[in-house]
Amino acid sequence: MAPLHTTLLILAGALLLEAALGYPRPLYSAIRHPVVWMGALIARLDRALNHDTLPFARRKARGVLALALLLLACGVPAALARAVRLAALPLALAVPLLAVLAATLPAQRSLHEHVAAVAEGLERDGLEGGRAAVAMIVGRNPATLDEAGVARAAIESLAENFSDGVVAPAFWCGVLGLPGAVLYKAINTADSMIGHRTPRHAAFGWAAARLDDGVNLPASRLAALWLILAAAATRGADARGAWRAVRRDARHHRSPNAGWPEAAMAGALGLRLAGPRVYGNTRVEDGWMGDGRAGAGPADLRRALALYRHACLLQGGAVAALAALVLGLA
Incomplete structure (x- = not known):
């Protein structure tokens, strides 16, 4: 296990690199992305092990086996990469190399770009432009959304993905190093692909969905905290409103985790988020987060992005400060 200050330095470097550069398109074109590799393995395990003719209990057991195989296939190479680099290279070289690897796992920049594209679509091309852009980041039926629905869907996605796409990989990297971030990303990818209550x-x-709920629990609370604190530094945001909404509404969301950052975002911006919505042809009833207005628009998306940027800066600064403190005490 690497010393804590080394792990935190790797994490601080990874967050800085990813915020500045994202995942370069030439690199994606050449080798794709680690999440794509994980997704390909999950799809193969799904085809090989998940047979419709098997009884429910056996399919559930096979899902546990598939998840175990996925975690083994992802965790062992990550642990070996960390161990070899720390053992074979000087720390001044090993830390930047591991930071480069870890930078592939959070999604600060890409999340910002996708949500900003929704604001740009609404501003440039109206409702149809917004619907086309939001369809890239949410699972609900965009044809059922008016302009306010498009804006709310994008803001909700920003809040939820701040938790599971930014804070959670950083949290598990800080706790368990590079292997922790890789294992988290594998679990989260599995949940997004097979963790649905469909007949298949x-x-x-089941195992992927339950484990994803568990590993996202600390990050969702931490994400809400970052958003509340960031609201105090964001013009037009309300930190007290964010705190009130989290205390009152987070537990009423149908997800055990998504309600925390969504409530914080709603309260900070004076909006109402979540509530009833349509996925495909299915209407899902859910509690409202926040007690503000439901009539969101492109300007609210821009405010949400400003709040998100400040929350990311706050998280990165906290990691860097903690790394410096631990290094000073080492």
């Missing part, structure tokens, strides 16, 4: 995946994806 209700049994096979």
Whole structure:
């Protein structure tokens, strides 16, 4: 296990690199992305192990096996990469190299770009432009959304993905190093692919969905905290409103985790988020987060992005400060 200050330095470097550069398109074109590799393995395990003819209990057991194989396939190479680099290279070289690897796992920049594209679509091309852009980041039926619905969907996605796409990889990297971030990303990818209550995946994806709920629990609370604190430094945001909404509404969300950052975002911006919505042809009833207005628009998306940027800066600064403190005490 690497010393804590080394792990925190790697994490601080990874967050800085990813915020500045994202995942370069030439690199994606050449080798794709680690999440794509994980997704390909999950799809193969799904095809090989998840048979419709098997009884529910056996499909559930096979889902546990698939998840174990996925974690083994992802965790062992990550642990070996960390161990070899720390053992074979000087620390001044090993830390930047591991930071480069870890920088592939959070999604600060890409999340910002995708949500900003929704604001740009609404501003440039109206409702149809917004619907086309939001369809890239949410699972609900965009044809059912008016302009306010498009804006709310994008803001909700920003809040939820801040938690599971930014804070959670950083949290598990800080706790367990590079292997922790890789294992988290594998679990989260599995949940997004097979963790749905559909006839095909209700049994096979049960383990992935339950484990994803567990590993996202600390990050969702931390994400809400970052948003509350960031609201105090964001013009037009309300930190007290964010705190009130989290205390009152977070537990009423149908997800055990998504309600925390969504409530914080709603309260900070004076909006109402979540509530009833349509996925495909299915209407999902859910609690409202926040007690503000439901009539969001492109300007609210821009405010949400400003709040998000400040929350990311706050998290990165906290990691760097903690790394410096631990290094000073070492």
